[in-house]
Amino acid sequence: xxxxxxxxxxxxQEVVGSFKLLKRLATGGYGTVFLAETGGVPVALKFxxxxxxxxxxxxxxxxxxxxxxxxxxxxxxxxxVALRGYHRWPxxxxxxxxxxxxxxEGPTLSEWAMESRPSPRQVARLFAExxxxxxxxxxxxxxxxxxxxxxxxxxxxxxxxxLVDFGSxxxxxxxxxxDGRPPPGTPSYRSPELLRYWxxxxxxxxxxxxxxxxxxxxxxxxxxxxxxxxxxxxTNVPAEALLGRIRAAPNRSARALxxxxxxxxxxxxxxxxxxxxTQRYPMGADLYTDLNAALERAPxxxxxxxxxxxxxxxxxxxxxxxFFDGNEEAxxxxxxxxxxxxxxxx
Numbered sequence: 001x002x003x004x005x006x007x008x009x010x011x012x013q014e015v016v017g018s019f020k021l022l023k024r025l026a027t028g029g030y031g032t033v034f035l036a037e038t039g040g041v042p043v044a045l046k047f048x049x050x051x052x053x054x055x056x057x058x059x060x061x062x063x064x065x066x067x068x069x070x071x072x073x074x075x076x077x078x079x080x081v082a083l084r085g086y087h088r089w090p091x092x093x094x095x096x097x098x099x100x101x102x103x104x105e106g107p108t109l110s111e112w113a114m115e116s117r118p119s120p121r122q123v124a125r126l127f128a129e130x131x132x133x134x135x136x137x138x139x140x141x142x143x144x145x146x147x148x149x150x151x152x153x154x155x156x157x158x159x160x161x162x163l164v165d166f167g168s169x170x171x172x173x174x175x176x177x178x179d180g181r182p183p184p185g186t187p188s189y190r191s192p193e194l195l196r197y198w199x200x201x202x203x204x205x206x207x208x209x210x211x212x213x214x215x216x217x218x219x220x221x222x223x224x225x226x227x228x229x230x231x232x233x234x235t236n237v238p239a240e241a242l243l244g245r246i247r248a249a250p251n252r253s254a255r256a257l258x259x260x261x262x263x264x265x266x267x268x269x270x271x272x273x274x275x276x277x278t279q280r281y282p283m284g285a286d287l288y289t290d291l292n293a294a295l296e297r298a299p300x301x302x303x304x305x306x307x308x309x310x311x312x313x314x315x316x317x318x319x320x321x322x323f324f325d326g327n328e329e330a331x332x333x334x335x336x337x338x339x340x341x342x343x344x345x346x
Contacts, residue, residue, distance in 0.1 A: 005089075012024065019045060020036060020037055022035045033047075034047070043100055044103045048065045053094060064167065067170070068099065070171065071170075074142060081166075086099045106155045108149055110149030114229075124291050126160075128295065129160060130163070131285070134219065135288065137163070141172040142166075143169060145210055146168040146185040193277050211277075220280075223272065227254040227265070252273060253270060254266050264297070
C-alpha cells in the first residue's frame with residue numbers, strides 16, 4: 001500500500017466510507033484521531049498508523065487495535081468511551097484499522113484543572129467517580145495500562161469524567177502481544193512494582209501481569225498533578241533512577257506543595273502513591289469509600305479553589321527540557337502551577 005493511502009495524509013472534509021472528516025483531534029505514536037460526522041451525528045474516528053502490510057511493527061499495531069476493539073466490546077458504562085464499530089481504510093480487507101467511537105466533547109482532565117480552577121470538593125467528586133469507573137473496568141477483567149490526565153475527558157454536558165484511549169489496554173482472555181516487555185503506556189506513570197520488574201528482567205524473559213493497583217497508582221499520580229500542578233518527582237530519567245526517586249520520597253505530600261489541599265484529601269493521595277503496593281488501595285471501590293467519606297465530612301473550606309486566578313501566559317516561568325517526558329499537556333500544567341499565588345484566602 002503506498003503512502004498516498006496513509007491515515008496521516010487524511011485531511012478535514014475528506015470522506016472515509018460513510019464518515020466526513022471534520023477536524024484532526026490528536027496524533028500519537030500509533031494512531032491519529034479525527035472528529036467526523038455521519039448522518040449529522042458527531043463521532044470520533046481513531047486510525048491505526050500501521051497496518052498488516054507494515055512488517056512486524058504493523059502486525060503488532062494491528063493486533064493491539066483489535067485487542068482494543070475486544071476490550072471496548074466488554075464494557076458499557078457512562079464513564080467509558082463507547083465503541084460503535086470498526087472498519088479498514090482504504091481497502092476493506094487489507095487497509096488500516098480505524099475505530100468508530102462516541103465523540104466526547106470536553107477538555108482533558110489536565111486542561112480542566114487549569115481552566116476551571118476546581119475546588120477540593122469538585123476534585124474529590126470527580127476522582128470518586130473515576131474510582132468507581134476503574135472498579136467497573138477492573139472487575140470486567142480489563143486493565144487500562146495508560147491512565148493519565150490526557151486520557152480522561154471531562155464531558156462538557158455534565159462535567160463527568162470519561163475514560164478514553166484503551167489502545168494500551170489488556171484483558172484476562174486476550175492473546176499476549178508485548179512478549180514480556182513492559183506494556184505500552186507512558187513510562188512516568190508506571191508503578192514501582194512495574195519498574196522493579198523492568199529492572200529485574202531486562203531481557204524480558206517473563207511477562208509482567210498488570211494489576212488493578214497499577215492503574216490506581218497511575219490515577220494517584222494524576223490526582224497529585226491536579227492538586228499541585230506538578231509531578232511528585234522528575235520523570236525523564238531511566239527506570240532505575242525513577243524508582244530511586246520514588247523510594248526516596250515514600251510519603252510525598254501534595255499539601256506540602258499546595259497548602260490549599262485539605263489534610264484528608266492529601267492523606268488519600270499519599271496512600272495512592274505509597275511505594276509498598278500492600279499499603280495502597282487494592283480496588284477502585286476502596287478508594288471511592290474513602291473519598292466519599294471525606295466528602296461527607298468536608299467543611300466549607302473545601303469549596304475554595306485550589307489555585308488563584310491564572311496569570312498572563314508570559315508571566316509563567318519556562319521549564320527546562322531536562323525532565324520533560326514528552327507529555328506537553330502535563331508540562332504546560334506544571335508551568336502554569338508554578339506561577340500561582342498559593343496564599344490561602346481569608
